[in-house]
Amino acid sequence: MKRTIPSVALLALVTLPAFADDDTSSVSIGIASWAVFDQFDIFAVHADYEHRPLQGLWDLQPRVLVILAEHDQKYYGIGAAKAFKINDDWSWGVASHVGYAHNLDSLGYDLEFYSYLFTKYKITQEHRVRAEVGHISNAGFGETNPGSESIVMSYSYHF
Numbered sequence: 001m002k003r004t005i006p007s008v009a010l011l012a013l014v015t016l017p018a019f020a021d022d023d024t025s026s027v028s029i030g031i032a033s034w035a036v037f038d039q040f041d042i043f044a045v046h047a048d049y050e051h052r053p054l055q056g057l058w059d060l061q062p063r064v065l066v067i068l069a070e071h072d073q074k075y076y077g078i079g080a081a082k083a084f085k086i087n088d089d090w091s092w093g094v095a096s097h098v099g100y101a102h103n104l105d106s107l108g109y110d111l112e113f114y115s116y117l118f119t120k121y122k123i124t125q126e127h128r129v130r131a132e133v134g135h136i137s138n139a140g141f142g143e144t145n146p147g148s149e150s151i152v153m154s155y156s157y158h159f
Contacts, residue, residue, distance in 0.1 A: 022085075022158070025052045028130065030154025034069060037149050044069035046152055050081060058082065065097050065114070074102040075136070077114055092119045101136075109142030120156070128156040 027049050034042040047066045053059035060080040067075040077099025083091050096115040101107060116134030123129065132154070137147035 022083075022091075023052050024158040026050045026128070026156045026158040028154045028156040030130070030152045032067070032069075032150050032152040034136075034150045035148050036151055042070050042073070044073070044150075046154060048154075050156075053083075063095060063097065065099070067114075072103050075104070075112060075114065076100050076102075077112075079114075081118075083120070089122045090119065091122075092117070094118075095132075106146065107136065107138060107142070107148060108144035108146060109138035111138055111141050112136050113139050116150070116152070126158050128158060130154040130156055 028047065030046040032044040032046050034044055045068050047068075049064045051062040053061050060082055063077075063079050063081050065075070065077040065079065067073075067077075069075075077097035079095060079097030079099075081093055081095035083093035085091050094115070094117055096113065098111070098113055101110055101112040104110075104112065114134055114136045116132040118130050118132035120128050120130045130153070132150075132152045134150040134152065135147055136150070138145050
């Protein structure tokens with residue numbers, strides 16, 4: 001059992017490039033609903049830049065994310081994403097960010113971590129749509145850590 005987890009991890013790292021989504025950079029704009037599992041919804045606009053995969057670093061894609069929400073709420077984050085190809089048109093992946101949250105007192109702290117699962121559909125070589133389900137949290141750095149979930153639909157332009 002002690003060798004199973006390292007063996008699976010090594011196998012995953014060796015085979016990951018075969019399942020990589022593509023090698024392009026992209027800019028995206030999307031609409032979001034936050035606090036979807038709470039009593040209220042907050043609407044927001046997400047904008048991000050995703051760099052092409054870094055070949056020597058498991059094909060991770062560095063990202064910059066800006067979220068502008070109702071009530072002058074803002075989030076500025078940097079992070080990375082990892083995408084996996086399902087077929088020629090579909091891919092899925094995960095992303096995680098660390099960032100600064102402005103006017104998000106309900107989340108308990110200015111330092112917030114935003115992570116999400118996503119799926120992408122390739123309309124053409126340059127145009128894609130992405131759906132994501134995310135979670136933002138201060139990871140216990142604040143006195144309170146309620147977190148919040150989001151649902152986001154985005155359009156991406158790849159170049």
